[in-house]
Amino acid sequence: MLRRIVFAVIAMAALAAQAAVPEFHLVVQDHKFQPTEIQVPAGQKFKLIVENKDASPEEFESAELNREKVVVGNGTIDIYLGPLEPGKYGFFGDFHQDTAQGAVIAK
């Protein structure tokens, strides 16, 4: 019983820690990212919420951010990033590289 309570407290603490992370929204529509540039605070963890409004899947990919994550059609994913040094970090949609291009700008 005590163990169960301890787990519950840890789970709540983890949720509270996640809630404190600033969130930024990125939409995929017509195989493009909106917005194409996202400004985030440097030196801080943050959450990128990627919502795919297209019916087809897309993959958020960035060598500079060391991430590669599929978001299914009409799906949403969370990507935890940072802390980042100030600078510009390009990303792209691996399934539609011609049109899906963007960058995270850490300041």
Ligand SMILES: [Cu+2]
């Ligand atoms: Cu890929």
